[in-house]
Amino acid sequence: MSDAAGAPGPVRVAVLGCGNVGGALVGLLATRAEEIADRTGVGLELAGVAVSDLSRSRQLPFPPDLLTDDAKELVERPDIDIVVELIGGLDPARSLVEAALRAGRPVVTGNKALLADCGVELAALAADNGVDLLYEAAVAGAIPVIRPLRESLAGERISRLMGIVNGTTNYILTSMAEESMDYADALAEAQRLGLAERDPSADVEGDDAAAKASILAGLAFGSDLVAADVYREGITGVRAADVAFADRLGYVVKLLAVAEVVDGGPDISVRVHPAMVPRSHPLASVRGAFNAVFIEGEACGELMLYGRGAGGAPSASAVLGDLIDAARNLRAGSPGPAPKRTASKVRPIGELRSAFYLSLDVVDQPGVLAAVATVFGNHGVSIKAMEQVGLSDEARLIFLTHTARESDVQETLDDLRLLEAVDRVGGVLRVIGPDDGPARADEGAGV
Amino acid sequence: MSDAAGAPGPVRVAVLGCGNVGGALVGLLATRAEEIADRTGVGLELAGVAVSDLSRSRQLPFPPDLLTDDAKELVERPDIDIVVELIGGLDPARSLVEAALRAGRPVVTGNKALLADCGVELAALAADNGVDLLYEAAVAGAIPVIRPLRESLAGERISRLMGIVNGTTNYILTSMAEESMDYADALAEAQRLGLAERDPSADVEGDDAAAKASILAGLAFGSDLVAADVYREGITGVRAADVAFADRLGYVVKLLAVAEVVDGGPDISVRVHPAMVPRSHPLASVRGAFNAVFIEGEACGELMLYGRGAGGAPSASAVLGDLIDAARNLRAGSPGPAPKRTASKVRPIGELRSAFYLSLDVVDQPGVLAAVATVFGNHGVSIKAMEQVGLSDEARLIFLTHTARESDVQETLDDLRLLEAVDRVGGVLRVIGPDDGPARADEGAGV
Numbered sequence: 001m002s003d004a005a006g007a008p009g010p011v012r013v014a015v016l017g018c019g020n021v022g023g024a025l026v027g028l029l030a031t032r033a034e035e036i037a038d039r040t041g042v043g044l045e046l047a048g049v050a051v052s053d054l055s056r057s058r059q060l061p062f063p064p065d066l067l068t069d070d071a072k073e074l075v076e077r078p079d080i081d082i083v084v085e086l087i088g089g090l091d092p093a094r095s096l097v098e099a100a101l102r103a104g105r106p107v108v109t110g111n112k113a114l115l116a117d118c119g120v121e122l123a124a125l126a127a128d129n130g131v132d133l134l135y136e137a138a139v140a141g142a143i144p145v146i147r148p149l150r151e152s153l154a155g156e157r158i159s160r161l162m163g164i165v166n167g168t169t170n171y172i173l174t175s176m177a178e179e180s181m182d183y184a185d186a187l188a189e190a191q192r193l194g195l196a197e198r199d200p201s202a203d204v205e206g207d208d209a210a211a212k213a214s215i216l217a218g219l220a221f222g223s224d225l226v227a228a229d230v231y232r233e234g235i236t237g238v239r240a241a242d243v244a245f246a247d248r249l250g251y252v253v254k255l256l257a258v259a260e261v262v263d264g265g266p267d268i269s270v271r272v273h274p275a276m277v278p279r280s281h282p283l284a285s286v287r288g289a290f291n292a293v294f295i296e297g298e299a300c301g302e303l304m305l306y307g308r309g310a311g312g313a314p315s316a317s318a319v320l321g322d323l324i325d326a327a328r329n330l331r332a333g334s335p336g337p338a339p340k341r342t343a344s345k346v347r348p349i350g351e352l353r354s355a356f357y358l359s360l361d362v363v364d365q366p367g368v369l370a371a372v373a374t375v376f377g378n379h380g381v382s383i384k385a386m387e388q389v390g391l392s393d394e395a396r397l398i399f400l401t402h403t404a405r406e407s408d409v410q411e412t413l414d415d416l417r418l419l420e421a422v423d424r425v426g427g428v429l430r431v432i433g434p435d436d437g438p439a440r441a442d443e444g445a446g447v
Numbered sequence: 448m449s450d451a452a453g454a455p456g457p458v459r460v461a462v463l464g465c466g467n468v469g470g471a472l473v474g475l476l477a478t479r480a481e482e483i484a485d486r487t488g489v490g491l492e493l494a495g496v497a498v499s500d501l502s503r504s505r506q507l508p509f510p511p512d513l514l515t516d517d518a519k520e521l522v523e524r525p526d527i528d529i530v531v532e533l534i535g536g537l538d539p540a541r542s543l544v545e546a547a548l549r550a551g552r553p554v555v556t557g558n559k560a561l562l563a564d565c566g567v568e569l570a571a572l573a574a575d576n577g578v579d580l581l582y583e584a585a586v587a588g589a590i591p592v593i594r595p596l597r598e599s600l601a602g603e604r605i606s607r608l609m610g611i612v613n614g615t616t617n618y619i620l621t622s623m624a625e626e627s628m629d630y631a632d633a634l635a636e637a638q639r640l641g642l643a644e645r646d647p648s649a650d651v652e653g654d655d656a657a658a659k660a661s662i663l664a665g666l667a668f669g670s671d672l673v674a675a676d677v678y679r680e681g682i683t684g685v686r687a688a689d690v691a692f693a694d695r696l697g698y699v700v701k702l703l704a705v706a707e708v709v710d711g712g713p714d715i716s717v718r719v720h721p722a723m724v725p726r727s728h729p730l731a732s733v734r735g736a737f738n739a740v741f742i743e744g745e746a747c748g749e750l751m752l753y754g755r756g757a758g759g760a761p762s763a764s765a766v767l768g769d770l771i772d773a774a775r776n777l778r779a780g781s782p783g784p785a786p787k788r789t790a791s792k793v794r795p796i797g798e799l800r801s802a803f804y805l806s807l808d809v810v811d812q813p814g815v816l817a818a819v820a821t822v823f824g825n826h827g828v829s830i831k832a833m834e835q836v837g838l839s840d841e842a843r844l845i846f847l848t849h850t851a852r853e854s855d856v857q858e859t860l861d862d863l864r865l866l867e868a869v870d871r872v873g874g875v876l877r878v879i880g881p882d883d884g885p886a887r888a889d890e891g892a893g894v
Contacts, residue, residue, distance in 0.1 A: 039602070041787070154483075155771050301758070303755075
């Protein structure tokens, strides 16, 4: 990092993984290093690129002798200043990141699976070694979310964070809402466009969003949750009829990652599920593959950070921002701030309260509604609105409940499934109330 | 900052000004210092508060002996570590900030007028003294805009930035659009609600937005523009009929602060004017007193940062984030990054190209349209759509032009004003085209 005369030379960067994001990043480093140095005062030099298969032919924007298939050796090479991990997954990413941190090298990663699984341990290891572990690209791609939470809002009392953090499911739900497609067709289209994997389960079952929710909860509340701790429901049970009904009521269906303080704290809730969001809420206007994180805090009020949640170039942009930051901190001899992590008490999902949208397919015969209503009453779940839609010899009953305890609603659904007249319990959507939206437009000061 | 044993004591903060924002900040510092220290590892201690009038009675959340009316003495007191300037305006804020920086003290300020007038000089003075000059609160209140531009997007090639950065005018325009109010009534309502000053000119004439535009241009493009360099048009000429017509065409009228690279650079354009924004654009959904900054970059794609643009608590939240940052950097012995500023060439407004909305009140008699159309033709301004609305013995002609050179449109308007049949040239709005919006929802990768 410094030449014989003591002037700081460029910071030497090792990039592990040269796929979608890694490829975009090395492209930026190879073609724009001079401009970046000029603008930021930080020289970045690509010093090595680790790939798994050297024999694969590639268009390289850098000298081929920078390529290696020995990532471990690269990470520990004495001329490396910073390590960028873009391999993804747990293994070997974890051991490589650990080796880099132990060697006193700052690490920039976009690996949400790794951070959601062992982010607390890795952050501790980074702190022990006095180096940065930065991961803006791990949540919501190019959108500055991690840094605002870590720095701008460091002193803020955040009460809730709701994110649309999975572009695949948001694309599918947008198609269902705006083009009246059913789930299977919308998924197929997303797959055709390369927006969904052939096996889409990590996205549509909510696992990807759950990993991101755990990372966001760690930043917002210092929680030590891992992905596995996060309650999740995906969008596979959302039907076109649910989306259309939500629309008629003035709502949009979104898969939300929610992290919030419950009843004033210290308990928190971290969860992923589809929800009905009022059309006037800023999250409702987040369409297609875009992402957004909506933050509510005591002093800051409501914030929303919006943009491209994925893709090679946007994610590489986030990695580059971290890389410049890590290089500056390395020069300054002091890592950036790291949020304090503490054991969090998570309120079980059953103990939360929410309004619900529920739809039931029932046999269209007298007495059914009374039987169904009795079940709601038995569990103290109060109905706010009901609508019946005929479906040949069946009927669909759609309910909006008042705010109810989740476990009471789940028990209601369990009992309803036992009723002979109920063929199917369909969409179950939590409703984000008007109270959950931003304050009215006429509140707050001007200018 | 360190006690006798060498352990770091709290960072001692002087706050200049105890109005709306200053009052909210000292409230946070007085009541939440312990919690902030616990979460961020940075102890902040309120060491002094300078006010102009000591005799005014106040509810103080801190010991009264911290109050002083000698700001100059406070800034230079040896026990002060960081100075927060929340007096506003140029004088005495400038000399106090300069004194603090010269004394080697980091400065946090929310003073947009000061930064827009001499931000380049102050940044240079801060750099010379090796200390931070941070000002997140100066643009868009609590919304993290400055830090993302300075850090997350430090390596990004930003092509354009469009901001709704004045809550007063956005509130007025929202009322005109959603409640069909005319400008005067909407302004009166905003004044009644405390969202507009009794003399609203700094807001409605675009001066406030122009100051913020110059600050944003400095961050996005390293430009050295001051507020006075920024072309501005306010909203006083926007009529209810223009807003209603925009709505019928699928647009929303917004006062935009725009900073963009022209024709691939290096020229830039920095300006403030009302514009028609397509309803599908994320900026269109920014309602009431909210603010947002929409950023387009080569790698990051489109980003939008949204939230409360003003108010005591939101602005204090932004100041607090900066304060924690400055305190950390002070501890680390190294200031944060400062954007490089260089002389920018600004393309004159007349040389820009845009589509235009124009409305003319004319005498309703034969031959008028032909005369008007001839004037457009004389200046090579091509009409895309025209509509005539009858107004008793007058008529209103509304035109949408194809993309045209600004100076040609202005010359067209000058000539139209000379026509006897033209009573009034009304709304002139630049049109943000579909090309200027975010990419389509089906673009970009998923997940």
